[in-house]
Amino acid sequence: MDIRYQLEKPVMLDVQMQVRDFTVLLGLSGEGKTVLLKAIAGLIPARGHPFAGLAAERRPIGYLPQGYALFPHLRAWENVAFPLPRGAGRRAQAMNLLTRVGLADLAERYPAALSGGQRQRVALARALARRPELLLLDEPTSALDMATRDEILDELIREVHDFGVPVLAVSHDPHLAMLADHMAVLLDGRVVQEGPPREVFARPATMRVARLLGFRNFLTGRVAEIERSGMVVAGADWRLRAGLQHGMHPGMAVTVAIRSEDIVPGEALGGAAPNVLNLKVAALREEGVALRVRMEGALCLDMLLPRMQCAGRSLVVGTELWVQVAPEHVHVMAE
């Protein structure tokens, strides 16, 4: 499904993107993601397609806002039955939908007596009761606690796949985007990149997109050499091999982006391996079971060392360390 929506208030937006199966629109807080969903739902005046010109109640969409907005005065089954026409089979239809999301046993409960995940599934069943052509999810992970988030997300994605309705979820959470079938990145009111998450996460189009996707290391330099199998990028005191990328030419000013997780200790690799660097530890910080290491030298890099690689290593500030980054993990972007 192609989506194109433009609006000036309350934020300037000109969004054009595709929705395929479970699609995530990733953007920072305040970019206008919720505004976009409300515009598609017909709750905010906007130009665009599909559904433009239809009143909110006539648009074939399902909308799950943050917090799910279940009606507190109605039981779970009554919430699901809310959009269904009055008739003999209304309750049976609602119960059928609740059964499909695994909540038939809780049908008589009011929303206040449901957990966050249960509320989300009731809201999902309610949104799907109208058989929408498009399901809109606003920050579906925001109301979930970390302990159950992944489990509930897996269930949510499985359920929306089962129902066969295309989904547009907006989020600032890159983790959710990783689980999507398709993703787009919203910056300054426009979609600046879209595609399968594997491609977007591997090849962010700009530094700002890379930052949004979790890249921590950014270096500015120039393309030094282009070879058949790759290329070399160089700064003042450093040279890094990178995979071959289209549109590059020697002398071109570029930004290099490297994920902290893609930098690994490289003592055992010796001088023959590409991109082995000798750096000095400048700062250390524990992050759960991992260790974040800030290193300085010819260049400054941030490395996230997993628990298994910390074992037997006594790192302190000032320790010299050999590290390596594989050429395919060195992402080069034109400036």
Place this chain on the structure above:
Amino acid sequence: MLVFLLAPFAALVFATDWHDFHFAPGDLGAIRVSLLYSGLALMLVVLAGTPLAWWLAHCHYRGKWLVDALLLLPLLTPPLAMGILLSSFYGPYAPVGGLFRQAGLYLTNTAPAFVLAQIYGAMPYYVLAARAAFEGVSEELEQISRTLGRNRWQTFWLVTLPLARLGLTAGVALAWVRAMGEFGIVLIVAYFPQGIPVKLWVNLQDIGLSAVYPLLWVFFLVALPLPLWLGLRSRRQGMF
């Protein structure tokens, strides 16, 4: 503090002459007038005040503060002064009152004048309470209702009204008590037909304190059950 508030009512128990408990002539008629016309006034207050309160809660425009301030005017005005203003406006020799008179509707010392006075006394309280109740309903829930296929009118009935119920009930109870007990405006605009508050005043003037207490007991008995019943009912249904 509760004892302080209720102490005068306890005095009523002791002040009443239980051995010679009887009504003064015309008391039963006053009870009938108060019940009948207060009910009618309450109905009109709810019918006209609810859309106004909804509009005030939902519509945002420049200069709304002025409308808010103007709405407080009837509340701020002393009841006697309000009665004088109504007489100046709806009286038979006033421009507007004259028009009504030509149409055969007299708005002083008549049943319509009595109801009109009660409406002016009760409406501001109801509108303020109802407006607060509507403002307490999450706009997001109303929007969700729209995305679920319900139009504005259905959303009002299915979402807004049930969720504003507690506040609206308080507004209805307040308006009922205000209408039943309205004295100042009624005294000026509709001395006749006499309702309970004016009849209490007349009994005090013509007979004395002993003629006040029986009617006062009846006033409490007929005025209090509705707000109490509404409050209990809405709280019981509000336990979701």
